[in-house]
Each structure stands twice: as structure tokens, then as C-alpha cells.
Amino acid sequence: MQALRKLTWIELKLFVREPFSLIFTIALPVVVLVVLIGSFKPADVAVPGHRPSSYFLASYIGVVIGSIGLVALPVHLAGYRERGVLRRFRASSISLWAVLGSQLLASLAMAVAGAVVLTVVATVLYGAASPGEIWSVLGAFMLATGAFLAVGFLVGSVSGSARSAQAVGMLLFFPMWLLSGAAPPPSLMCASMRDVSEVLPLTFAVHAIQQPWLGAGTNPLDVLILGGLFLAAAGLSALSLRNA
Numbered sequence: 001m002q003a004l005r006k007l008t009w010i011e012l013k014l015f016v017r018e019p020f021s022l023i024f025t026i027a028l029p030v031v032v033l034v035v036l037i038g039s040f041k042p043a044d045v046a047v048p049g050h051r052p053s054s055y056f057l058a059s060y061i062g063v064v065i066g067s068i069g070l071v072a073l074p075v076h077l078a079g080y081r082e083r084g085v086l087r088r089f090r091a092s093s094i095s096l097w098a099v100l101g102s103q104l105l106a107s108l109a110m111a112v113a114g115a116v117v118l119t120v121v122a123t124v125l126y127g128a129a130s131p132g133e134i135w136s137v138l139g140a141f142m143l144a145t146g147a148f149l150a151v152g153f154l155v156g157s158v159s160g161s162a163r164s165a166q167a168v169g170m171l172l173f174f175p176m177w178l179l180s181g182a183a184p185p186p187s188l189m190c191a192s193m194r195d196v197s198e199v200l201p202l203t204f205a206v207h208a209i210q211q212p213w214l215g216a217g218t219n220p221l222d223v224l225i226l227g228g229l230f231l232a233a234a235g236l237s238a239l240s241l242r243n244a
Contacts, residue, residue, distance in 0.1 A: 003094055007102035009111075014076075015106055021072040025112045030121055033060045036183050037126050038066030050214055055120060058137075059182035059215035062206035064114035064142060066176055069148025069157065071169040073107050077156030079097035079164035094163055100241065104149060111145050140212060140222070144205035147226045150233035151201070157240035176202035181210075201229055 015021055022209040032057055040052035058173075080086050089099050122128035131137040156170070159165035177183075179193055186194055197203050208222035 003098045004101050007098060009103045011099045011102045011106035012109060014128065017237035020217045022096050024071055024115055025067045025110055027112065029060050029064050029118060032183065033057065033118060033122060051129065053122045053128035054214065055130045057122035058119055058210035059206045061115045062202060063177055063182050064118065064144050065111050065148050065205060066173055066202045068107050068111050069152040071175040073103065073152035073160060074165040074169045075162050077103060077153065078159040079162035086197050100215050105187055108145060133212035136212035137209055140208035143223065143226050144208055147230040150230050150237060153237035154174060154233045157237045176200045178204045182206050
């Protein structure tokens with residue numbers, strides 16, 4: 001437990017010192033959120049029944065989760081594998097699971113930090129509404145974060161280098177970001193784009209957080225899909241990392 005605490009603190013410091021990760025997981029979502037809120041009027045038909053600030057705040061928390069799970073974590077883990085850091089930890093009698101656990105906790109902390117920053121910006125500057133169903137939102141946030149971090153471990157465990165992990169992560173992240181309903185809203189997409197959106201994992205994460213935030217309740221399908229994604233990705237990444 002002591003090793004896990006120390007490693008988590010080290011991972012957090014490494015994360016904060018990495019400009020790419022900070023820009024991608026905190027700065028970029030905030031900038032895009034501000035642009036989107038400013039692009040829609042309060043009564044815009046693209047977000048019927050809701051203030052744009054509330055609608056996009058809830059959806060962009062999902063984007064933060066996606067960026068950490070698909071980009072930041074895989075690059076970091078693949079870099080460790082590429083440089084032999086995991087083997088050196090093992091040689092030092094530090095458990096592999098303590099190392100991976102520290103990355104999990106550090107990534108979770110950054111997801112929480114990113115969500116808090118977005119919430120403060122949207123609430124203070126644009127009057128976004130508080131979550132309508134706070135416990136459902138928190139549960140969806142934890143489930144979505146767990147699912148995408150599991151995917152991140154899987155991508156990082158099968159990538160041969162940090163550069164390849166970055167390429168795969170970007171390839172997965174950008175289509176999900178643009179088609180998940182976070183931006184643009186589904187009402188502005190053509191039929192083919194909506195069809196693609198309906199099968200993307202990030203869409204289910206956005207819906208799982210956004211719907212209870214806006215008081216629309218929780219869709220069991222979102223929970224089922226995210227839970228299945230977590231179990232599948234976690235199981236495959238555990239098998240792959242066992243011999244890392």
C-alpha cells in the first residue's frame with residue numbers, strides 16, 4: 001500500500017509535467033467548451049429545452065474521460081514498456097499491479113480535475129445548471145472512467161511504442177469526439193453520422209453522464225454497454241500485461 005501511494009504521487013507529478021497530456025485533457029476541452037457555448041443561443045433548437053452551457057458541460061465531461069483513456073494513459077504506459085521501466089520495477093521487487101494501480105489512480109484524479117475545471121468554467125462564466133440527479137451522474141462518471149481507462153490499458157499494453165500508442169489513441173479518440181454527440185449535437189448531424197454515432201463507446205459515456213445531469217434519467221443500455229466495455233477491456237489488458 002505504501003508503494004502504491006508513493007507511485008501514485010510520482011505519476012501525478014509526471015502527468016502535470018507533461019504538456020501534451022495537460023493540454024489534451026484539460027486545456028483543449030475547456031477551450032472547445034467555451035467556443036461551443038458561445039456558438040449557440042439559449043433557445044437554440046439544436047439543444048432543445050436546455051441551456052447550451054448545461055448541455056455541453058455534461059457532454060464534455062465525457063470527452064475529458066475519453067481523452068485520458070484513449071490518449072494520455074496509453075502513451076504513458078506504452079512508453080514505460082518501450083523503455084523497460086516495467087521490467088526495472090519488477091527487478092526492484094515492486095509489484096506490476098502497484099505500478100498499474102498508481103497509473104489508474106493518477107488517471108482517475110486527472111479525470112476528476114478535468115471535470116471540476118469544466119464545471120467551474122461553465123457554471124461561473126455561463127450559468128450552467130447543476131446536475132439534476134447527482135448520484136446518477138457520479139455513478140455514470142465512475143463507470144465511464146473505468147471503462148475508458150480499461151481501454152487505455154489495453155491500447156498501451158498492445159502498442160509497441162509510445163508513438164504507436166499515440167497514433168492508435170488519436171485514431172480512436174477524434175472520431176468518437178466529433179460523433180459522440182458532444183459536438184456537434186446529434187440534431188445537427190446527417191443520418192449516416194448519427195448511425196455511426198450510435199455504435200461509438202464514447203456516445204454511451206456522454207449519454208450516461210448527460211441524461212441524468214439534465215434530469216432525463218439513466219438509460220440502462222448505456223450502463224450495460226459501458227460495463228461490458230470495462231469487463232472486456234480490463235480482461236484483455238490483464239492478459240496482455242501479465243508478461244509485460
